[in-house]
Amino acid sequence: MGRNYKQITLAERCQITQLHAAGCKIREIAAALDRAPSTISRELKRNGSRTKGYEPSYAQQQARARRWSGSRLERDQGLREAVLSRLAQGWSPEQVSGRLAREAGHRVISQESIYRFIYAQLARTKDYRWRHYLPRAKSKRGYESRRGGRAPEKETRG
Structure with missing residues (x-):
């Protein structure tokens, strides 16, 4: 596991086609491209x-089509409207995901996806009105760090 993963480029796909057509084995192709044999396979x-068979342009299109294309709330407008309307009524993301799951009979969206969507909107648009959809209306996650130096020392009885 010493290698870092990176996407196969179109040029590498062309090389795979040439070497595969020349009758090279998968291990030979992998060695030529400095890739794992499982990756080539x-x-x-x-x-x-x-x-x-294998064509580089078709393979590039297939790989691009499988890549991430945004969160579910960005893609599904009906779900986004249902989630945002409940958040606007003061519901927490936990309550929204639980209610949607109960109504549908299966898990529709997780509370973490709702939080990620809202925080992504905050970061992307710099519109801090999005934070009002959250229970505590915070624009960042986590606890605020303590400002200043050390914590005050306790008095000792002597």
Whole structure:
């Protein structure tokens, strides 16, 4: 596990195609690209089409389509409106996620996703009105750190 993971580039996908077409084994392709053999194997299985085999442009499109495309509250407008309307009524994210789960019969969205969405909106838009959707109306997570130096010393009886 000494290697750091990085995405396979289009140029590397082209090399994989050439070496695979030349009849090289997966371990040889991996050594040429300085990648793990499992990465090459997964790339060939995951991004190859059934009719044409492995093509770099198709593989690049498939990989891009699988990447993260925003939080669920950013993508699903109906869910976002349901969550924000309840938060505006003074509900906490825990209450909102619990109520939505109870109404749907299964878990719809977690409270952590709601918190992340609101804090991301605060950071992205710099609009601090978003903080009023939170129970304590804080613009940052965690506790405030103590200002100043050391804590006051206790009196000792002598």
